[in-house]
Amino acid sequence: MIIDVKGLYHSYTNDDNYAVKDVNFSVKKGEIFGFLGPSGAGKSTTQKILTGLLPLQKGKASIDGNNVKKSPNRLFNTIGVSFERANVYKKLTGIENLEFYSKMFNVKTLNPLKLLRMVGLENAANKRAEGYSKGMLQRLVFVRSMINDPKIWFLDEPTSGLDPTTASKIKEIIKDKQRKGTTIFLTTHNMHIAEELCDNIALINEGEINLIDSPRNLKLKYGEKLIKAEYKINGELRKERFSMINKEEIDKLNEIIKKGKVETLHSQEATLEEIFIKVTGRGLK
Amino acid sequence: MLRVISIFKRDFKSSIRDNMLLYMMIVPLLLALGLKLFIPSANNLTVKFAIDKSLDKEVIETFEKYGEVELYDNKDKIIQRVNKMDDIAGITLNENGLLQAVIEGNEQKETPGMAKMIIKNINRNDKGDLNFIISNIGYKMSPVASIGSASLIIVSIMLGGMIIGFNIIEEKENNTLNALTVSPMNRKEFICGKSIIGIIIPIIQSLLMLWILDLFHVNIFMILVLIVSSSLIAIVLGFLIGVLSNNQIAGIANMKGLMLLVSASILGAVLLDSSKHFLLYWSPLYWSFMGLHGAILEIITWSKVGINVLGTLITTNIIFLVAKKKIRKGLS
Structure with a gap:
């Protein structure tokens, strides 16, 4: 395992009020591991502990075999971190920021x-970063984290604030890096990016991991297969979702189909957000 | 080492792109120019004469008895010389072949007065010596010039520290410290890289100020030793201001407080009777000022410089030990 976390706790107030509690997970080499949860769930805290930005108070965590509590500085030669907040030198140009960081x-x-x-x-x-838009700054932070061609890449909300085209470009870069063997630890509250990119996902809420599995398994296990139908009854157009595991609903749908009243019919899977709500009782926003 | 130099270069680049920091780099030089403009001959009380080479050897020798003599080829060159900043009286012949003094008009009264008396004496062919004595208390420079120059060097040292502080504030405001923390750079490299600007800038500024003030005849090596040792307190205070201030406004407010400390140390050293100087021994800036003032007046020996450096280092170290925890916490 390239990232291994066992019984991780962290309190910002140094008491029993934990921001993360008893967090356990491991990430295989070359995997994209997603940390999915709403704001304040403990995603960034976990990432900060792993990257040394917060001290390891309780529990064990290792990266590439190095205990994060006393990891050598040279370990950072193999790590890349992209922050959610665009933390660049505003008075330097884009290229100057990257050149400085590369040194x-x-x-x-x-x-x-x-x-x-x-x-x-x-x-x-060659434009100073203070003149960059939010999206440009986000992209600059993203590529800065790639400057050392990292073996382990931590990404915190990498597509936040980006337009769909740029977000798609970023996702493509992430996939490409994975193909080249990079292990990626991705924290996000965006279920689409998690679903699209991650091999495994940990659902984290209020500092605790509720579930870890692949998006497909989560859907199979917790998702309900649905059929969305649009049909006419007494000349009126109706839209309805039918569960494919509920006999009554299957029969009702069959009846509608037999009567030839169906206008459109679509199969529907549960989204990760629906699964998240089902598991935690809380939305992802 | 590459990382240390890169941090210094980044800070320098960023500083010259920030109007306030750029101003901090320039202001000591502007003040030195001001000192030079408003105090003609601030650096020298010796009476000087610019004399036409073609005059009798005897005349030139007479003037040499009373002051420094500079020889020039013709009247135009003498006028050019007289028009320069410092006090000097030109001596040449008028249309009637009589000695005349050429003055600019803003000289201290001793310069034209002495020139006139010497000329009068030569014209009368009086063999007796003139009764014209300029006495001083052993200093070769006016107090305004010496205190002003030493104070400007102290100000430039402190502003060097402030530049460090404001660069740290910039790191905090942009949250860039986090990005550096997840790189192989270690804390020592960061501190060294940030500190360089606090030594280099005062050295360059001070050398330029000494040049502006025509003080390059002082022992530059002595001055450099004093600047480097004094920079340490500026660096400590710069880091402290950096970690204590969350934004530039807070940084400016803290800087004002710090400048009170600078002013108190300098004013105390100047105004207090030497028997009461022990009241200022706690201040590293007192030791720095005393050393620099002595070096500019050329009345200090290396052993006295050593005492001043030691005083600066001991008091700086005490302040560092008090501030260390705060700085460490602020940078983590």
């Missing part, structure tokens, strides 16, 4: 301009 590593780093080109920032390379 912090002892390993061969990637070409800054090439990285900027990957996310469509090549034309803004």
